[in-house]
Amino acid sequence: MIKNIWKSEKYAKRYNNIYSDSKNEFYEALKILKLNKKDKLADFGCGNGDFLKLVFRKVDCAVGVDISHAQLNEASKKFKGVKNIKLFKSDFLSFKSGEVFNKGFARKSLHHLNDVKKAKFFKKISKFFTKGSLFLIYDGIFFDFERKELKKNWEKLISDCENYYGKDWEKKKEDVIFCFKKEYPTGIKDWEKAVKNGGFKIIKSGKKSSFYGWILLKKEL
Numbered sequence: 001m002i003k004n005i006w007k008s009e010k011y012a013k014r015y016n017n018i019y020s021d022s023k024n025e026f027y028e029a030l031k032i033l034k035l036n037k038k039d040k041l042a043d044f045g046c047g048n049g050d051f052l053k054l055v056f057r058k059v060d061c062a063v064g065v066d067i068s069h070a071q072l073n074e075a076s077k078k079f080k081g082v083k084n085i086k087l088f089k090s091d092f093l094s095f096k097s098g099e100v101f102n103k104g105f106a107r108k109s110l111h112h113l114n115d116v117k118k119a120k121f122f123k124k125i126s127k128f129f130t131k132g133s134l135f136l137i138y139d140g141i142f143f144d145f146e147r148k149e150l151k152k153n154w155e156k157l158i159s160d161c162e163n164y165y166g167k168d169w170e171k172k173k174e175d176v177i178f179c180f181k182k183e184y185p186t187g188i189k190d191w192e193k194a195v196k197n198g199g200f201k202i203i204k205s206g207k208k209s210s211f212y213g214w215i216l217l218k219k220e221l
């Protein structure tokens with residue numbers, strides 16, 4: 001099972017070493033989400049808590065959700081004595097909360113769910129988000145074609161990867177190709193369908209490459 005790789009401490013450490021260049025995107029995310037002191041934020045797949053660390057002083061409260069004990073352990077070291085952060089060990093699809101949120105965040109995490117499960121996830125979390133909530137996703141999003149056209153677009157995709165990752169492509173190649181083939185980055189139209197299942201609508205997007213970027217959702221119901 002794909003989610004089991006995240007139960008391995010070794011895998012979590014490797015991810016945190018190779019992909020520790022997230023700061024710029026986290027700062028960009030703070031601006032897009034326009035956080036303020038009334039906000040209640042949930043970070044799905046919070047990993048080692050690096051985003052929450054930038055967030056907790058700006059919001060009323062925040063929760064981090066992750067399935068990996070190793071990642072949550074790293075995260076908890078950052079929040080000793082911090083009262084407005086809670087970390088939950090949970091699978092995305094089993095998420096429950098006593099809290100209702102108005103801001104959501106998920107970076108490089110929801111592609112672990114296939115499209116059917118993405119739709120279930122948004123349905124499931126819908127009741128924990130108020131109408132008008134903003135939810136920002138950074139993930140594998142095919143902006144120019146749909147997932148079912150992956151094979152047809154493979155050569156162009158790999159060439160886009162070489163451009164996007166530059167000198168880092170060699171060390172990231174194995175993970176990225178694994179992700180395209182075995183995990184579930186998906187086309188923008190399929191993201192749209194999945195989020196609609198929870199009453200969310202894509203109101204803005206940012207394309208970083210043909211296969212990666214962000215979408216900002218607003219909860220309409």
Ligand SMILES: C[S@@+](CC[C@H](N)C(=O)[O-])C[C@H]1O[C@@H](n2cnc3c(N)ncnc32)[C@H](O)[C@@H]1O
Pocket residue numbers: 003006015022044045046047048065066067068071090091092093106107108109112
């Ligand atoms: C690629 S990391 C991203 C971490 C962080 N958001 C970042 O931007 O660096 C994906 C995270 O999602 C978590 N994850 C993967 N599948 C999950 C699931 N089904 N339920 C909850 N968390 C999951 C992993 O444990 C991991 O910490």
